[in-house]
Amino acid sequence: MVLRRSYTRRNKVRQTASQLLTKDTFENHPETLPEWLNKEYRNFESVVTHPEFPCYFGMSGQQRGELRYGYITHDDWSGLLKVLEEFNALFYQQERLIRHGFFLFVEPEKAEQPLEYYRDYFWRVLQYLHDHDQYPWPEGYPKDPDHYLWNFSFAGEPYFAFGNAPAYKQRKTRDLGNSLVIGFQPRLIFHKLEGTTKGGAMSREKVRKRVEKWDKLPKHPNISHYGDVDHREWKQYFIGDDAELIEGKCPFQPNS
Numbered sequence: 001m002v003l004r005r006s007y008t009r010r011n012k013v014r015q016t017a018s019q020l021l022t023k024d025t026f027e028n029h030p031e032t033l034p035e036w037l038n039k040e041y042r043n044f045e046s047v048v049t050h051p052e053f054p055c056y057f058g059m060s061g062q063q064r065g066e067l068r069y070g071y072i073t074h075d076d077w078s079g080l081l082k083v084l085e086e087f088n089a090l091f092y093q094q095e096r097l098i099r100h101g102f103f104l105f106v107e108p109e110k111a112e113q114p115l116e117y118y119r120d121y122f123w124r125v126l127q128y129l130h131d132h133d134q135y136p137w138p139e140g141y142p143k144d145p146d147h148y149l150w151n152f153s154f155a156g157e158p159y160f161a162f163g164n165a166p167a168y169k170q171r172k173t174r175d176l177g178n179s180l181v182i183g184f185q186p187r188l189i190f191h192k193l194e195g196t197t198k199g200g201a202m203s204r205e206k207v208r209k210r211v212e213k214w215d216k217l218p219k220h221p222n223i224s225h226y227g228d229v230d231h232r233e234w235k236q237y238f239i240g241d242d243a244e245l246i247e248g249k250c251p252f253q254p255n256s
Helices: 002-010 023-028 035-048 056-064 079-090 115-131 198-215
Strands: 068-072 102-106 157-164 181-186
Touching (some): 035 056, 079 102, 079 181
């Protein structure tokens, strides 16, 4: 009996970094994943399912098993392209809209790094995706990050992307464990929740009040809603651990 269990475990199909992961994968097949990833998933889950966690959508998505996950190591990012394309395809297999979100776990550093390190890493991941994208930029979305209607896009899908890192000490909502965790939310999941709609404005305000309570800081000055002509979307992708405006140019370089 012992030998049989051992044989089965050794021959279990191992999940790879080019496969889209689910809550079921972590809960029922943890042996197929790297140890560090299982640990960071547990950190992530403990934060986003806390009763006072500010984001209702993240909390309910995690509880219902609607979120999807992927991971990269420092040595290999190649599987990310396939995973994000697979995530995109979820939305074209639905009869009703399920507001899936995708969270990418980056292999933790041996020692925690400053916030700027994680911010640079975040933008390098987005640039990598863009540089290897085989699909045209979606119509109706400008490629210049300085345009108020810009947002990151991959495989023809516009996204809101945001970084979370252990270096956040004040803005606790952006600290999801020891890993850099990058969230990707397709623009289409905000249907009827856009910042210019009444429902969207009300939902956003509720979440932001909860964020201020959780972080014990006022809303970051670069946070606004998509479509605000005085707002630059990229500046809220990786906000500071303070209440200072982000200055300078966007690190993202669109290909011609």
